[in-house]
Amino acid sequence: MGSVRRRYVAEQEDAGLADGDDDESYQEYVPVKKRKQLEAQKFLQRKGRGLSSSTTDEGDEAVHSEAKPSLLVKASQLKKELPEISATEQLVNQEKEMIERLSERKTLMSVRELAKGIQYTEPMETGWKPPSHVRHMSEKECDEIRKQWHILVEGENIPPPCKNFKDMRFPDAILQKLKDKGITRPTPIQVQGLPVILSGRDMIGIAFTGSGKTLVFVLPLIMLALQEELRMPLHGGEGPLGMIVCPSRELARQTFDVVEEFVAVLKNKGGYPDLRSMLCIGGIDMRSQLEVVKRGVHIVVATPGRLKDMLAKKRMNLDNCKYLTLDEADRLIDLGFEEDIREVFDHFKAQRQTLLFSATMPKKIQTFAKSALVKPVIVNVGRAGAANLDVIQEVEYVKQEAKMVYLLECLQKTPPPVLIFCENKADVDAIHEYLLRKGVEAVAIHGGKDQEDREYAIASFKAGKKDVLVATDVASKGLDFPDIQHVINYDMPAEIENYVHRIGRTGRCGKTGIATSFINKNQSETILLDLKHLLKEAKQRIPPVLATLDDPMEDHEELAKASGVKGCAYCGGLGHRIGECPKLEHQKSQAIAGTRRDYLGSGGYGGEI
Structure with a gap:
């Protein structure tokens, strides 16, 4: 049995040798030392430093190869070739990217215009022209007037400024009414703003509070309505021809009263046709508002809701609406009313003249708003977001528990x-x-009170029947109170x-x-630093508690020069x-909370977020 087994193994070995001789794919055994050399050579080639030749103990032929550099090597070479960027330039680029991302939101146009790709390229024609002596002023003369009135303008073919109301060609009844109100000459925003709007141009108007912005958009709207009524009277259910949108009911009521005042003067003293205006705000019975619409309405003053x-x-x-003003536009376009404004835009059927006004309008709002405007003119009187220089600002450190008592002292x-x-x-x-x-x-x-209570509070305070008005920020936007002596924050x-x-x-x-x-x-340190810089800009006394704050903006002076933006490009804060x-x-966290609500739904756990 053992001999048979040995013979079988021998036969198998002979067969294997025979097969090996005939097998073309047979590879000779490579010693370990030689294998290591080959691996090392391949590694060096991958690094871009291929060996020019490689010899082995057994006299293998030399290997010549052109090594291809790896992606990492290429990246490092490109970095070396690029010019070095300073830390300031890096920060400028980062801020630009942030602003661009914020400006990438959907443009402020109607869905129909976006869907059909409708774009208006030329401003609207109104037929208004200033007198010949104003029209024929040279660009140098116009610039001198703007410099004298501290007016900054941006845009193409800017209409010349008018230094008096007569040159703006208003009817005598309006000129007389302005005199009766003690308005004998225009304010800086009116000097440039009124000619721009009367010419039919879209405009962004920025001026400090109390500078007469309301007349800048009310008077041209009345002139437009009068012109259209004389050309073709409105019938029942038609209109409006122009609209003013305000962020609060009180501001809408105040603007409406100004409109009514001038409209009544035109009818009673000027003998012009009756112009009907409507106040469209919450808290008022809608049936009374619809009565005006049924007769045909020329002017609407409204809140977005x-x-x-x-x-x-x-x-x-x-x-038929050809004229739209957004008063306190930064508040309207901001997170709160942006979607409401978009829905309003969807109802326009043709081109309109769009005007945006505010005292605080940071660069990002201006950039975003331009998407809704045609060749806009930006009229700026003073820095956007600057405090009124006619206000003496006093800042006092008061402990939380002592505020109420100290309030009585302040009232003295x-x-x-x-x-x-x-x-x-x-x-x-x-x-x-x-x-x-x-x-x-x-x-x-405040916003939680009934409309009747709110109107009574405003009316009695304006009439001088009440000495003090306590309010939330609902009373801070645009409201004009006569002869306010003191504002306490x-x-x-x-x-x-x-x-x-x-404070405006x-x-x-x-x-x-x-x-x-x-x-x-x-208070957060950020708001205190903003306050410190605002006081410094207005040349006001800076209290020791603010003076001792560590100011990071001192390290950002180069950044401000390089970027051209002083302070924050988003909110306008200087600190x-x-x-x-x-x-x-805050707005990012609100947006995240909103997406969570949308995802989870309004019921169940979604309502708790």
């Missing part, structure tokens, strides 16, 4: 009327009750824009006023850059 509601229910249309500084601003509704009610107990004639207003607002609007309620139309703000450790903007962070 009620306007959107009436358009959606087809109670009113914008088929000036005679009434006085405005007190708080951040939340509960504080408004608490202060109102406290002042009433102390015998102070006070009224209060019981709480510093979360954003510096709101501070500028608040005093020092209006060339008069001076005082603004006192309470600060303590409850921080866009990377540290609290408003931007």
